[in-house]
Amino acid sequence: MTLFILSILMAGVTGLYVARPILARRAALLADVTPGEVQDADMRRTAALASLSEIEYEFLAGKLDETDYAELRRKLSREALSAIDRADALRTRRESESSLQCCEYRNPPGSRFCGGCGEPLLAADE
Amino acid sequence: MTALGEVALWIALLLTIWGVGTAFIGARRGRGDLVLSSERSLHAIFLLVVLSAVMVVVAFLRNEFHYRYVAGYSNIELATHYKITALWAGHAGSLVFWVALLAFFASLVVRANRWKNRDLMPYVSATLHSVILFFLVVIIFTSNPFETLSFTPADGRGMNPQLQNFWMTAHPPTLYLGFTAFTIPFAFAIAALLSGRLDTRWITETRRWTLLAWFFLTIGIIMGMIWAYETLGWGGYWFWDPVENASVLPWLFGTAFLHSVMIQEKRGMLKSWNLFLVLGTFLLTIFATFLTRSGLIDSVHTFAQNLTISYVFLAYLTVLTIICTGLVWWRRDRLKSEHRLESFLSREAAFLLNNLLFVGAMFAIMWGTMFPLLTEGLLGQTIAVGPPFFDRVTIPIGLVLLALMGIGPVIAWRKASKRNLRRNFTLPTVMGLSVGLILWAAGVRHPYALLTFILGVFTLTTMGVEFWKGTRARARIEGEGAGPAFLHMMSRNRRRYGGYIVHIGLVIMFMGFAGSAYDVEEQAALEPGETMSVTSAWGHTFDLTYQATSAYPATNMTKLVASVRVQRNGRDVGILTAEQRAYRQRDETISVVGIRRAWNEDLYMIMAGIEDPNGVIQGTNPRPLVTFRVLVNPLVPWIWIGGILMAVGTLIAMWPRRGVPERPAPPRTVPVGKVPRRDERELAEIG
Amino acid sequence: MTEEARRAIGKLRSPYCPGLMLEVCPSEPAVILRDSIRQMALDGHESDEIVEWMLANHGEEWRALPRWAGWGMWAWILPPAVLIIGAGVLIGVLRSLRGRRDPDEVDDDGTDVSDDENERLTAALAAWDAEERER
Numbered sequence: 001m002t003l004f005i006l007s008i009l010m011a012g013v014t015g016l017y018v019a020r021p022i023l024a025r026r027a028a029l030l031a032d033v034t035p036g037e038v039q040d041a042d043m044r045r046t047a048a049l050a051s052l053s054e055i056e057y058e059f060l061a062g063k064l065d066e067t068d069y070a071e072l073r074r075k076l077s078r079e080a081l082s083a084i085d086r087a088d089a090l091r092t093r094r095e096s097e098s099s100l101q102c103c104e105y106r107n108p109p110g111s112r113f114c115g116g117c118g119e120p121l122l123a124a125d126e
Numbered sequence: 127m128t129a130l131g132e133v134a135l136w137i138a139l140l141l142t143i144w145g146v147g148t149a150f151i152g153a154r155r156g157r158g159d160l161v162l163s164s165e166r167s168l169h170a171i172f173l174l175v176v177l178s179a180v181m182v183v184v185a186f187l188r189n190e191f192h193y194r195y196v197a198g199y200s201n202i203e204l205a206t207h208y209k210i211t212a213l214w215a216g217h218a219g220s221l222v223f224w225v226a227l228l229a230f231f232a233s234l235v236v237r238a239n240r241w242k243n244r245d246l247m248p249y250v251s252a253t254l255h256s257v258i259l260f261f262l263v264v265i266i267f268t269s270n271p272f273e274t275l276s277f278t279p280a281d282g283r284g285m286n287p288q289l290q291n292f293w294m295t296a297h298p299p300t301l302y303l304g305f306t307a308f309t310i311p312f313a314f315a316i317a318a319l320l321s322g323r324l325d326t327r328w329i330t331e332t333r334r335w336t337l338l339a340w341f342f343l344t345i346g347i348i349m350g351m352i353w354a355y356e357t358l359g360w361g362g363y364w365f366w367d368p369v370e371n372a373s374v375l376p377w378l379f380g381t382a383f384l385h386s387v388m389i390q391e392k393r394g395m396l397k398s399w400n401l402f403l404v405l406g407t408f409l410l411t412i413f414a415t416f417l418t419r420s421g422l423i424d425s426v427h428t429f430a431q432n433l434t435i436s437y438v439f440l441a442y443l444t445v446l447t448i449i450c451t452g453l454v455w456w457r458r459d460r461l462k463s464e465h466r467l468e469s470f471l472s473r474e475a476a477f478l479l480n481n482l483l484f485v486g487a488m489f490a491i492m493w494g495t496m497f498p499l500l501t502e503g504l505l506g507q508t509i510a511v512g513p514p515f516f517d518r519v520t521i522p523i524g525l526v527l528l529a530l531m532g533i534g535p536v537i538a539w540r541k542a543s544k545r546n547l548r549r550n551f552t553l554p555t556v557m558g559l560s561v562g563l564i565l566w567a568a569g570v571r572h573p574y575a576l577l578t579f580i581l582g583v584f585t586l587t588t589m590g591v592e593f594w595k596g597t598r599a600r601a602r603i604e605g606e607g608a609g610p611a612f613l614h615m616m617s618r619n620r621r622r623y624g625g626y627i628v629h630i631g632l633v634i635m636f637m638g639f640a641g642s643a644y645d646v647e648e649q650a651a652l653e654p655g656e657t658m659s660v661t662s663a664w665g666h667t668f669d670l671t672y673q674a675t676s677a678y679p680a681t682n683m684t685k686l687v688a689s690v691r692v693q694r695n696g697r698d699v700g701i702l703t704a705e706q707r708a709y710r711q712r713d714e715t716i717s718v719v720g721i722r723r724a725w726n727e728d729l730y731m732i733m734a735g736i737e738d739p740n741g742v743i744q745g746t747n748p749r750p751l752v753t754f755r756v757l758v759n760p761l762v763p764w765i766w767i768g769g770i771l772m773a774v775g776t777l778i779a780m781w782p783r784r785g786v787p788e789r790p791a792p793p794r795t796v797p798v799g800k801v802p803r804r805d806e807r808e809l810a811e812i813g
Numbered sequence: 814m815t816e817e818a819r820r821a822i823g824k825l826r827s828p829y830c831p832g833l834m835l836e837v838c839p840s841e842p843a844v845i846l847r848d849s850i851r852q853m854a855l856d857g858h859e860s861d862e863i864v865e866w867m868l869a870n871h872g873e874e875w876r877a878l879p880r881w882a883g884w885g886m887w888a889w890i891l892p893p894a895v896l897i898i899g900a901g902v903l904i905g906v907l908r909s910l911r912g913r914r915d916p917d918e919v920d921d922d923g924t925d926v927s928d929d930e931n932e933r934l935t936a937a938l939a940a941w942d943a944e945e946r947e948r
Contacts, residue, residue: 003127003130006130007133010133010174014137014174018166018167018170020163020166021159022159022160027157027158027159027161027162028158028159028161028162028165028244028247030153030161030244030245031244032241032243036245036325037325040326043327047392051392054539055538056599057600057603058539060595060599061595061598062546062549064543065543068541068543072541
């Protein structure tokens with residue numbers, strides 16, 4: 001009998017815990033606050049900068065020739081510059097285009113009303 | 127009361143189905159509430175499975191022998207701590223333990239990703255639920271630890287004596303941690319494929335989890351080696367047993383991935399190859415479980431087997447393979463390389479060669495392990511494949527990898543010049559060859575051992591030079607002293623220098639393996655007072671004088687302890703004991719070896735046989751004839767030292783970065799369609 | 814122990830210890846079997862002969878190394894074959910990776926980045942460095 005009661009109790013508690021988001025209409029985020037594209041561009045920028053600073057060490061450690069180093073440095077600089085530009089451009093574009101922005105408040109994706117000023121947001125972003 | 131554990135398993139099973147469904151529908155329909163429910167279900171499953179595992183342990187502690195599992199693996203007299211570890215002494219319990227660990231990682235992943243990777247998480251949650259679902263089905267329907275007997279035996283059969291020691295307590299949990307943690311990278315890979323979000327982000331997440339899984343798997347495998355060395359009593363640590371092989375297969379794939387992932391992170395190349403490795407590693411963990419559990423192949427691990435479930439695992443493997451292949455094919459357009467290879471002489475190319483060798487070694491070991499089974503199935507006649515086969519096939523690959531460990535770090539990314547290579551390799555080559563010459567002069571003629579030392583020293587030298595040059599470069603650029611420069615260099619490049627330490631550990635381990643070419647073995651039957659001698663490969667002689675054998679009753683068993691006085695080159699160095707333990711409940715006897723450790727060798731003594739053991743126990747025969755097998759194993763301690771270094775290096779490489787500056791994050795749960803509450807607003811503003 | 818005996822024992826698995834070689838099997842009957850092999854070697858039998866004798870008595874499954882004949886050959890052929898085929902594939906992949914051109918690759922005309930650009934780079938590097946240092 002105790003076993004039966006405990007089983008029902010256990011099932012009830014877990015069921016309630018798991019079903020609560022649906023009953024209380026509480027939602028998990030379905031996208032990151034920083035859009036995925038922007039994160040991706042940021043990571044690429046970081047990787048490009050890391051490679052650029054790394055060849056400095058590789059050159060000093062004698063793994064690179066003077067000529068190779070100069071050539072590689074030029075190439076990596078160009079790559080890093082374009083990665084920086086791309087990341088910056090993407091970020092500004094996303095911020096200006098975002099329908100989630102109506103004041104300073106960073107609304108989570110999927111919001112219908114702004115958390116800062118209460119204004120309705122036009123359409124769900126993403 | 128302990129039956130509550132079974133109820134918990136059933137509830138968990140229902141939750142897994144719920145979790146898969148809600149995660150998928152939530153992701154497809156954009157329903158955040160369903161996704162949250164699915165993620166909560168993983169936390170709930172974790173708690174339920176832990177409860178179930180605890181109930182198994184409680185059943186053991188309370189000697190509830192009406193459970194088949196408890197009766198099969200315990201007895202009243204069994205020491206309490208072994209009653210706890212009995213959870214993983216047999217098949218059914220170890221599966222529950224397995225799922226508990228898997229659910230632990232799943233729950234951890236959900237918690238760690240509350241604010242990030244949100245577009246992947248529904249699919250991660252669905253994948254994790256589905257894997258847990260599979261294991262729960264296996265447990266509940268084929269190997270339920272809560273299965274009861276029609277009668278209650280007065281006492282259980284007892285635990286396999288070979289499992290009653292420290293290393294067997296530690297080895298399975300660590301190994302399982304490694305195996306189960308590989309499910310997380312798999313889940314992220316599937317999530318990336320399903321969501322089509324195959325950019326740089328999932329690979330970063332996956333790399334971290336793979337490193338964690340690799341860490342546990344490595345330690346687990348090494349602990350298994352120690353266990354074999356100290357309890358199987360034949361003087362070796364690795365014997366190419368199918369189950370050992372099975373644990374190495376995912377290790378090799380995971381190692382390949384940890385290397386090739388760097389190419390993707392740096393250069394955006396090899397995306398589909400990396401996916402293949404991540405998916406393959408997980409499939410190999412399932413394959414390993416299949417080999418361990420099926421008992422299709424005879425092995426020392428036969429304490430955990432069940433034939434019916436081998437088909438279930440095989441079916442699961444097949445389905446998974448088809449799904450994975452299909453998904454990769456479906457997304458092949460998004461898996462194109464972003465950059466081109468600039469030179470064949472580059473770090474990228476070296477990593478690819480390393481991958482080829484790892485995958486080749488994986489295949490060779492898998493082929494050798496499966497060969498007897500395949501020939502039996504196809505030809506009706508077993509063609510056996512023993513340890514020497516694996517030695518012959520893997521040692522050459524291992525030696526090339528050993529050399530590559532020294533070559534790789536010195537080759538620059540993108541493009542290296544031959545002149546620089548020549549300059550960088552002069553010192554290591556000279557060092558390696560001179561050590562080779564010295565060893566040759568000292569009489570080392572075994573070709574593999576000699577090669578291992580030459581290549582090992584070569585690699586160690588390049589590593590040393592790497593550390594030295596890195597420090598010097600840092601000191602020059604930042605204007606620091608050597609000490610601070612070294613520490614800063616390490617902490618700024620944890621992944622690289624942690625990796626180098628892992629390599630150093632592996633090289634030392636390889637040298638330890640090479641020592642086995644010079645194992646010496648003697649066997650003699652001695653009466654008390656008689657002496658036998660063994661001459662070590664290092665040249666000194668051990669004289670072992672058998673003193674006496676005495677019997678001690680202990681819980682659950684009777685110990686026969688033979689003590690031997692050891693003299694090294696005629697000088698007393700102490701007493702060494704070896705035991706035979708007769709376990710009452712199982713009517714089994716195992717021997718416990720005596721090991722005298724030195725920095726360069728182990729003196730390893732086994733009590734191979736005793737005349738008239740009953741006479742000794744009853745006290746009627748005080749001077750029994752005892753057969754001793756004595757080995758001198760050079761360099762074995764180096765294997766364990768290498769293992770410790772590997773663990774330390776991995777820890778350094780995966781040590782988390784402190785307080786990553788998070789972007790302003792809103793509260794996770796947002797009432798759908800309502801204005802956020804005041805406290806949530808404040809939280810967001812603070813952020 | 815004679816070389817012949819050692820070689821014979823090295824080719825056999827032990828019927829008395831699961832998974833172990835006869836060489837290292839600590840069990841009592843294995844010791845006896847090793848002794849009889851030693852004796853046979855002393856009597857002048859060759860290692861292959863001894864192996865065949867043992868397998869005839871105990872069964873073919875105790876052979877440790879597949880024979881270089883019949884189906885047993887496949888055990889030996891496939892692993893190196895896979896490595897060789899893999900190496901071929903690898904070279905092919907490397908070639909194709911090398912032949913391709915990056916869509917956004919800039920031609921290296923030998924000119925350095927402009928001062929202005931260099932300044933931006935230095936700033937970005939410094940910012941990244943500071944960020945890293947904090948962790």
